[in-house]
Amino acid sequence: MNIQTPENIASITPYPPGKPLEELEREYGISGSIKMASNENPWGPSPRAVAAIRGALEGLHRYPDGSCYHLTQALAARHHLMAEEVVLGNGSNEIIEMLVKAFVQNGDEVITSHPSFLMYQKIVQVRGGVNTVVPLVNMQHDLPTILATITAATRLIFLDSPNNPTGNPIHPLALRDFLNRVPESVLVALDEAYVDFMDRELCPDIRTLIRENTGRCGVVSLRTFSKAYGLAGLRVGYALMPSSVAVSLHKVRQPFNVNQLAQVGALAALQDEEFYQLTLQRTRAGLRYLQAEVEKLGRVSYPSQTNFFLVDVHGDATALYEAMLYQGVIIRSMKPYGYASMVRITVGTEEENERFLRALALCLDQLGYR
Numbered sequence: 520m521n522i523q524t525p526e527n528i529a530s531i532t533p534y535p536p537g538k539p540l541e542e543l544e545r546e547y548g549i550s551g552s553i554k555m556a557s558n559e560n561p562w563g564p565s566p567r568a569v570a571a572i573r574g575a576l577e578g579l580h581r582y583p584d585g586s587c588y589h590l591t592q593a594l595a596a597r598h599h600l601m602a603e604e605v606v607l608g609n610g611s612n613e614i615i616e617m618l619v620k621a622f623v624q625n626g627d628e629v630i631t632s633h634p635s636f637l638m639y640q641k642i643v644q645v646r647g648g649v650n651t652v653v654p655l656v657n658m659q660h661d662l663p664t665i666l667a668t669i670t671a672a673t674r675l676i677f678l679d680s681p682n683n684p685t686g687n688p689i690h691p692l693a694l695r696d697f698l699n700r701v702p703e704s705v706l707v708a709l710d711e712a713y714v715d716f717m718d719r720e721l722c723p724d725i726r727t728l729i730r731e732n733t734g735r736c737g738v739v740s741l742r743t744f745s746k747a748y749g750l751a752g753l754r755v756g757y758a759l760m761p762s763s764v765a766v767s768l769h770k771v772r773q774p775f776n777v778n779q780l781a782q783v784g785a786l787a788a789l790q791d792e793e794f795y796q797l798t799l800q801r802t803r804a805g806l807r808y809l810q811a812e813v814e815k816l817g818r819v820s821y822p823s824q825t826n827f828f829l830v831d832v833h834g835d836a837t838a839l840y841e842a843m844l845y846q847g848v849i850i851r852s853m854k855p856y857g858y859a860s861m862v863r864i865t866v867g868t869e870e871e872n873e874r875f876l877r878a879l880a881l882c883l884d885q886l887g888y889r
């Protein structure tokens with residue numbers, strides 16, 4: 520065999536997912552470890568989703584409904600949009616991929632921020648597009664520089680709001696002003712994976728942003744069932760967009776991209792208001808508690824509108840991450856993102872939060888971080 524890997528593929532560093540619990544326990548010979556690294560819902564999937572999935576198991580010999588009829592209808596009703604303005608994906612990751620497939624050709628430019636969600640740039644690179652990366656300023660998307668960076672070759676702009684990993688959203692007024700200045704030939708993908716956790720007054724009116732696009736860019740809002748809805752393992756995401764954009768995404772997607780169990784599970788989770796509200800309440804309470812306790816340990820924690828937050832540990836973040844692994848607690852070092860002394864913590868259950876705080880105090884002491 521003499522296969523040549525194209526340069527754009529060879530130079531990709533694979534996405535580093537949060538360390539799986541099983542892998543940690545195998546490698547370190549420990550048990551009962553906890554993961555506060557991937558911004559998942561620690562309270563599990565909605566019980567109604569689990570019941571719906573159980574009920575659908577006997578139908579697995581059939582292909583799923585490629586149009587995701589029931590879930591699409593429910594999402595359209597939820598957002599007061601038409602079904603033609605909703606596209607579903609195997610996680611919102613797949614929709615990021617569809618957007619790039621549909622709108623980016625060799626040499627086209629895509630603007631992203633750094634640090635932000637890493638998948639945008641990887642997918643653009645696979646497609647042979649050109650990544651233009653604008654650094655965050657004060658942990659915020661630098662909207663004026665992004666505007667100044669747009670060229671005739673720009674096809675897409677990815678903005679995660681709230682941003683992963685910093686946790687802060689773009690203010691709705693700043694967002695509207697920005698969108699009004701982006702040319703008509705550009706599509707802005709607003710990745711709202713964490714929108715459920717935000718204060719309502721900070722959430723943009725996404726329906727209006729999608730529909731009122733005369734004389735300016737198109738807007739796509741990316742959403743997911745992986746966070747507040749607790750279904751990360753099922754892989755379901757969706758996006759809201761002008762129907763003309765949706766038509767192109769349907770052309771590039773796999774015909775059965777959302778499996779049968781994912782469709783019924785997500786629909787049941789969407790209707791499980793009690794579980795959803797409880798998740799939001801517990802997440803907000805957990806976030807407040809963790810941030811206060813971390814500050815009592817003499818560290819700075821950063822405000823967040825999500826289910827995670829950054830902490831400056833006053834020392835090497837990766838060394839702390841490794842010391843925490845020995846305590847059976849998985850967190851994220853932000854060193855690879857350029858924040859050498861910061862870690863990202865996902866809110867856990869009440870017991871997990873306590874365990875994390877005990878481990879953190881111990882490891883800060885062991886490492887001599889003052």
Ligand SMILES: Cc1ncc(COP(=O)(O)O)c(C=O)c1O
Nearest residue numbers: 610611612636683712743745756
């Ligand atoms: C900002 C952001 N967008 C998208 C995703 C991917 O979500 P999904 O599980 O729907 O693919 C994540 C996951 O962590 C994320 O943080």
